[in-house]
Amino acid sequence: MKIVACYSNKGGVGKTAASVNLAYAFAGGGARVLLCDLDPQGAAGFYFRVKPSQKLENEAFFEDDRQVAKAIRGSDFENLDILPANLSFRDFDVFLSRMKNSRSRLKKALKAVGDDYDVVVLDCPPNLSTLSENVLKAADLIVVPVIPTTLSERTFEQLLDFVGGPDAKDTTARDRIVGFFSMVQRSKLLHADTMARMREAHPDRMLQAVLPFSTDVERMGVNRAPVLDFAPDRPSSQAYRQIHAELTDRLRTG
Amino acid sequence: MTRRDKTVLFLAGPPVDGASQGRLGGLDLVVTGTDAAASFVMLDDFGGTVRSAGQLLIETGDALILIDPDQGVITQPAARSGNFIADLQAGPVRDALHRVSPLRSLLRIGTGTISGRDLSLTDDEGKTRARARLMSLVPAGPGAALTVATLQGLRGYDDALVRLRDHLTAGAAPVAAPAQVLFPDKPPHVSKPAIPLAEDRSAWATATDIIAAHLDVARRNEAGIIADHDTEFLHHHRVALRKVRSVVSLFKGVYSDDQTQALKQATADLMAPTGRLRDLDVSLLARDDYFAMLPPSLHPGLDLMFAMFGTERRRAQRSMATRLTGARYDNAMSDLQALVDGPDGPRKGPLADRPFGPYARRLIRKRYRKVCRIARAIRDDTADDQVHALRIACKKLRYLIEFVAPLLPPGEIKPVLKPLKRLQDNLGLFNDYSVQQGALRDFMQAHEPIGHRQDLVLAQSIGALIAVLHDRQAEQRARITASFARFDSPDVRARFRTVFPKGASG
Numbered sequence: 001m002k003i004v005a006c007y008s009n010k011g012g013v014g015k016t017a018a019s020v021n022l023a024y025a026f027a028g029g030g031a032r033v034l035l036c037d038l039d040p041q042g043a044a045g046f047y048f049r050v051k052p053s054q055k056l057e058n059e060a061f062f063e064d065d066r067q068v069a070k071a072i073r074g075s076d077f078e079n080l081d082i083l084p085a086n087l088s089f090r091d092f093d094v095f096l097s098r099m100k101n102s103r104s105r106l107k108k109a110l111k112a113v114g115d116d117y118d119v120v121v122l123d124c125p126p127n128l129s130t131l132s133e134n135v136l137k138a139a140d141l142i143v144v145p146v147i148p149t150t151l152s153e154r155t156f157e158q159l160l161d162f163v164g165g166p167d168a169k170d171t172t173a174r175d176r177i178v179g180f181f182s183m184v185q186r187s188k189l190l191h192a193d194t195m196a197r198m199r200e201a202h203p204d205r206m207l208q209a210v211l212p213f214s215t216d217v218e219r220m221g222v223n224r225a226p227v228l229d230f231a232p233d234r235p236s237s238q239a240y241r242q243i244h245a246e247l248t249d250r251l252r253t254g
Numbered sequence: 255m256t257r258r259d260k261t262v263l264f265l266a267g268p269p270v271d272g273a274s275q276g277r278l279g280g281l282d283l284v285v286t287g288t289d290a291a292a293s294f295v296m297l298d299d300f301g302g303t304v305r306s307a308g309q310l311l312i313e314t315g316d317a318l319i320l321i322d323p324d325q326g327v328i329t330q331p332a333a334r335s336g337n338f339i340a341d342l343q344a345g346p347v348r349d350a351l352h353r354v355s356p357l358r359s360l361l362r363i364g365t366g367t368i369s370g371r372d373l374s375l376t377d378d379e380g381k382t383r384a385r386a387r388l389m390s391l392v393p394a395g396p397g398a399a400l401t402v403a404t405l406q407g408l409r410g411y412d413d414a415l416v417r418l419r420d421h422l423t424a425g426a427a428p429v430a431a432p433a434q435v436l437f438p439d440k441p442p443h444v445s446k447p448a449i450p451l452a453e454d455r456s457a458w459a460t461a462t463d464i465i466a467a468h469l470d471v472a473r474r475n476e477a478g479i480i481a482d483h484d485t486e487f488l489h490h491h492r493v494a495l496r497k498v499r500s501v502v503s504l505f506k507g508v509y510s511d512d513q514t515q516a517l518k519q520a521t522a523d524l525m526a527p528t529g530r531l532r533d534l535d536v537s538l539l540a541r542d543d544y545f546a547m548l549p550p551s552l553h554p555g556l557d558l559m560f561a562m563f564g565t566e567r568r569r570a571q572r573s574m575a576t577r578l579t580g581a582r583y584d585n586a587m588s589d590l591q592a593l594v595d596g597p598d599g600p601r602k603g604p605l606a607d608r609p610f611g612p613y614a615r616r617l618i619r620k621r622y623r624k625v626c627r628i629a630r631a632i633r634d635d636t637a638d639d640q641v642h643a644l645r646i647a648c649k650k651l652r653y654l655i656e657f658v659a660p661l662l663p664p665g666e667i668k669p670v671l672k673p674l675k676r677l678q679d680n681l682g683l684f685n686d687y688s689v690q691q692g693a694l695r696d697f698m699q700a701h702e703p704i705g706h707r708q709d710l711v712l713a714q715s716i717g718a719l720i721a722v723l724h725d726r727q728a729e730q731r732a733r734i735t736a737s738f739a740r741f742d743s744p745d746v747r748a749r750f751r752t753v754f755p756k757g758a759s760g
Contacts, residue, residue, distance in 0.1 A: 049381035074408025076382045081409050224380065 001114035002251050003107075004121050005139035009162075010155040011126040013145040014182040016043045017217045017227070018243070019123035022143070024226040025244035027080035031118040034072065036110070037085040038092070038131065044123040045084030048075045049224050052086040059095045062105040065112035072113065077229070081117070089125075096130040106134035128162055136163055136173040141247060145182035145211070148194035156198075178250065180207040180243055209242035260326030261419065263403040265426035266435070268390040273425040274373055278417050281375045281383060289370035294391065296365070296433070299358035300478060300487065302442020305433040307353060310402070311360070312391075314368050320347045321432075327387070327404050337361070338484070357539070359484035364437040366393040375418050383414035386422065397436045400429050443474055445490045451660045457613040458599070458606035461505045464657060465517075466594045468494040468501075472524075473587060480575045485535040488574070492532060495525050500653045504617065507605030517600065520590055524583075531574050533693060534567040540690075547722045548715060555715025558708060562701060614658040615754045621651040622750055629738040638688070641734060645681040652678060666753050673741045680730060680737040687727035691720050 004026075006019040016039065023035035037044040042052050053071040060067045072081050096102040110120055124135050136142060144159065146152050156179060164174040179202065185191050199206050214236040216227050223230045228237045274285050294314040298304040304311045310321040318332040330345030337359040342348040354360070368391055375384040389402040403422050407415035429435050447467040451460055471494035478487030499521040502514055509517065544556055577583050593600055605613065628644045652674055659667045694716050703709055 049377075049379040051377075051379065051381075071410070073410035076408075 001111075001117055002119050002141075003110060003139045004119060004141045004143060004247060004251075005124055005135045006122065006143050006145070007124040007132070007135055007139075008126055008144050008146075008155070009128050009132070009159050010152060013126075013147050013152065014211065014217065015039075015126070015145055016047070016123050017220060018143065018145050018180075018182070018211075018240070019044050019121050020047045020220070021226045021228050021237075021240040022244055022247070023080055023119075023121040024077060024228045025240055026119045026121065026248075027077060028228070029244070029248065031079065032116065033080045034083060034113065034117045034120045035075075035080065035123065036083040036120055037123050038089060038135070039123055039125040040085055040087050040090035041125075042085040042087075045082055047220055047224055047226065048082050050075070050082045050084045053084045054086065056083075056086065057088045058091070059099075061089070061092070062095060062099065062109050065109070068109060069113050076225075083113075092131045093129045096134065102130055103133045103137050106131070107138035110138060128159075136176075139176060141250060142173065142177045143243075143247065144177060144179045146179045146198070146206075147183045148181050148191040148198070150190075150194065153194055153198060177205065178207055178247070179205055181210045183213040184210050185213045207243055207246045209239050209246055211236060211239040211243070261405040261407075261415075262321060262323050262326055263405065263419070263422060264323075264429040264432040264435075265401045265403055265422065266398065266429050267401065267426055268392065268399045269371065269388045269401050270425055273422065274371060274388070278375060278421055281377055281414060281417070283373060283375050283418070283421070285371055286374045287372040291367050291369040294366055294368040296363045296437065297360040298363050298433070298442070299354050299360060300443045300475075300483070301358070301445060302433075303354045303358070304351065305363075305431075305442055308432075309350075310391075310432055310436075311347075311351070312368065318342070318345075318347050320350050321389075321402050321404075322350060325350060327389075327402070355486070357484060357486050361483060363433070363440050364393055364395055364397070366391055366395075366436065368392075373418075375414050383408060383411040384418045386418055388422075391436060393436045395437060395439060397438050400432055400435050401426065402432070445471055445493075447471060449660065451610060451658075453611035453661060454609040456606060457505060457508045457608045457610045458602055460610040461501050461508045462594050462599050464501050465498050466591070468497045469587070469591050469594065472498075473591075476578050480578050482571050482575070485539065488528060488532055488535065492525060492528050495521055495528075497653065499525070500650065501657070504621075504650055504654055505613075506617075507603045509606070510601040510603045513601040514603070517590075520586065524586060524590075527577055528574065531567065531570040534563055534570055537563050537690075537693065538567060544719060548718050552715045552718050555711045555713070556719075558704065558712045559697070559716065562697075562704075611658075611661055614654065614661075615756075618651065618654045618658065618754045619750075619756065621647065621654055622754070625651050626742060629742065632735060632738070634732070634735065638731075641681065641684060641731065644734075644738075645678070645685055648674065648678050648681060662753060670746065670749050670753055673743070673746050677737045677741045680733050684727055684730035684734065687723045687730065691723045691727070694720050694723075 004022065006015045006022065008015055019035060019037075023033050027033040035044055035048075045052060050073045056067050056071040068083065072083050074080075075082050096105055099105055101108075114120060122135060122139065124132065144156060146156050160174060160177065163177065164171060179198075181191075181195055181198075184195070195210075212235050214234065216231050216234045216236045219230075220227055227234065228240055231237055274283065276283050292314050294312045297311045297313060304320075308323045312319045312321070313332045316332050317329050318334075320328045322328065328346045328350055330347040331343055334343060335341045338356065339348060339351050339354050339358075339360075340356055342351075368389060370390070371388045373386040373388065374382050375386075376382050385406040385408075387404045387406075389404070390399065391402065392399040405415060405419055405422075434441070447470070449460075449463055449467050472491050475487045475491040475494070478484070479491060499518060502509065502517040502521065506514075538560065541556075541560055544560075545553060548556065625644065625647045628640060628647055632640055632644065652671070655667065655671060655674070698713065698716055701712075704712070
């Protein structure tokens with residue numbers, strides 16, 4: 001089982017859209033996939049028309065394997081299951097702070113259901129919290145969507161400093177972070193400059209694929225399905241497919 | 255959804271329109287797709303291997319579909335180079351058909367019309383909670399239509415699956431034997447007929463029943479030999495006739511001497527013309543084996559030999575087909591059937607009215623003693639004639655045990671037959687290698703010259719083949735004493751005494 005986290009400490013960068021489409025792409029490639037929605041807003045589940053999990057409340061996520069397994073729902077698509085979130089997920093940090101080994105709890109919880117899956121995709125809430133530390137510890141790849149703006153560039157550097165700095169508890173996480181440019185508007189000079197600068201600063205870390213800004217991604221909320229499903233030939237779908245291909249490659253080469 | 259076990263239901267009749275749509279306990283049942291009606295062909299081998307496993311194998315358009323009660327509906331491209339399993343493209347259907355013998359051809363069992371429709375049970379968010387695919391099969395013949403429902407549950411929505419299944423089964427009765435419903439006039443062929451036996455029924459009546467059943471088997475295989483679907487038809491035809499002959503010759507005293515003689519002659523006449531074609535079949539089936547025995551430098555000679563076998567086989571098959579469709583063969587068979595089925599039956603011999611059970615057990619005991627007598631005299635330097643005599647004696651013992659097997663509890667026969675079979679395997683290989691060498695020598699002497707150079711190539715390969723076969727025969731010969739020692743163990747001896755006891759009337 002490989003764990004791929006879609007993560008950013010900044011909100012609104014396209015994490016959920018990326019999780020949903022990447023999970024769909026991994027499943028389409030023949031892998032058995034679980035998309036695990038860690039964001040209490042439950043948007044990933046919403047895109048797949050799956051209702052919030054009702055019984056997976058409070059500490060149960062980290063302490064009760066059977067409840068986690070029971071909360072998993074089959075999506076409408078072959079090979080793809082969803083673990084939907086609910087509002088109690090907003091208190092994950094509180095529960096984690098009470099537990100021993102609080103940074104490896106997520107990995108343990110996922111391992112318990114992981115035998116059924118080849119890939120687990122995590123849709124993570126935007127913050128730097130104990131849950132984030134769990135994500136960083138558990139994931140084989142941490143995929144960070146980056147809008148090529150000054151502010152996003154800054155948050156990306158902050159993330160790298162956080163995981164690689166002197167206080168970092170797990171310096172290997174830095175090597176597992178990959179970024180891709182998200183919501184790119186080719187016409188904007190700022191976007192082009194930022195991308196060029198970041199590619200130079202992080203030549204291996206940034207994926208080649210570029211996700212263009214597109215209303216197709218916004219239409220996911222109306223269609224309640226991945227772009228790859230309802231608009232497979234559009235540029236955003238092509239970009240997600242390329243991101244998937246690059247990630248698959250990185251997972252294979254370790 | 256991850257792949258979950260699919261449930262297949264066979265339901266009587268075509269799907270009812272109303273059953274595909276509506277509300278089911280707060281969920282919506284909707285048709286999400288339909289396939290236009292198309293023609294289909296149902297395939298199986300002659301013995302019904304696919305049908306006996308509860309499966310249906312269907313070819314429609316360019317798809318080959320296997321419906322398996324446990325594995326669900328499996329599909330692969332239908333394009334194939336022939337009708338044997340090895341001729342199918344590699345794929346999940348071919349994998350799932352592993353029970354079908356590689357020697358058996360797939361035959362067209364029946365045809366009809368197939369149509370499909372996909373159902374989905376969705377909730378108020380438009381989320382699918384369970385799916386079903388309904389395949390309706392309407393046979394062209396006298397059979398009845400049925401629907402194959404493949405239900406697919408989605409993880410976490412077990413209730414919806416149960417609801418959908420209940421809904422579908424409420425409208426139509428389940429079908430236990432789908433192939434029989436579709437094509438009731440095409441039952442699988444049974445090559446080992448179950449003949450009801452009774453301990454105290456007369457030996458004469460029982461023997462006559464066994465003969466009648468095997469004559470029937472021989473006849474049922476005729477069409478397949480004529481059509482040349484596969485080599486098993488001729489093989490089973492010959493086995494059936496051999497069983498008839500065995501009953502006649504082994505059940506001594508059941509029929510009068512002249513009747514026994516006449517029946518022996520009749521079966522010998524029926525079997526004789528089948529020998530050459532069977533020999534050629536066996537040689538051609540051993541093709542891969544022969545190629546593996548020789549280095550590639552000697553393969554050209556084998557190519558020549560097999561090409562000649564192929565030509566001769568085509569001729570032999572044609573003449574066999576002509577013979578089987580001719581009046582002479584039909585009369586001979588019909589006369590034999592009329593004799594055993596007729597009101598008077600074959601003429602009785604002095605032991606005709608003996609009860610079958612004790613009569614047969616006595617024969618088995620005698621034959622067993624004979625096997626042991628011959629075998630115990632065999633040493634490493636004993637002439638091969640004695641080994642052949644042992645093989646024949648074992649074969650007769652085996653037939654006798656199999657004839658009487660229905661009278662015995664199923665668990666008792668196996669411990670006796672198993673060591674006998676092992677000994678027979680050894681003796682059988684010894685004999686096969688000997689027969690093959692003889693056949694190759696005959697072929698060398700009898701074949702039409704094909705040019706000096708080619709004849710030389712052929713002779714080299716055949717010579718080498720004979721040398722390898724000779725070695726193999728010697729290997730088998732060396733094992734016979736040990737094989738018999740295993741068969742002649744105190745345990746097997748004790749079992750023979752208990753399974754075939756000497757009764758008051760035996």
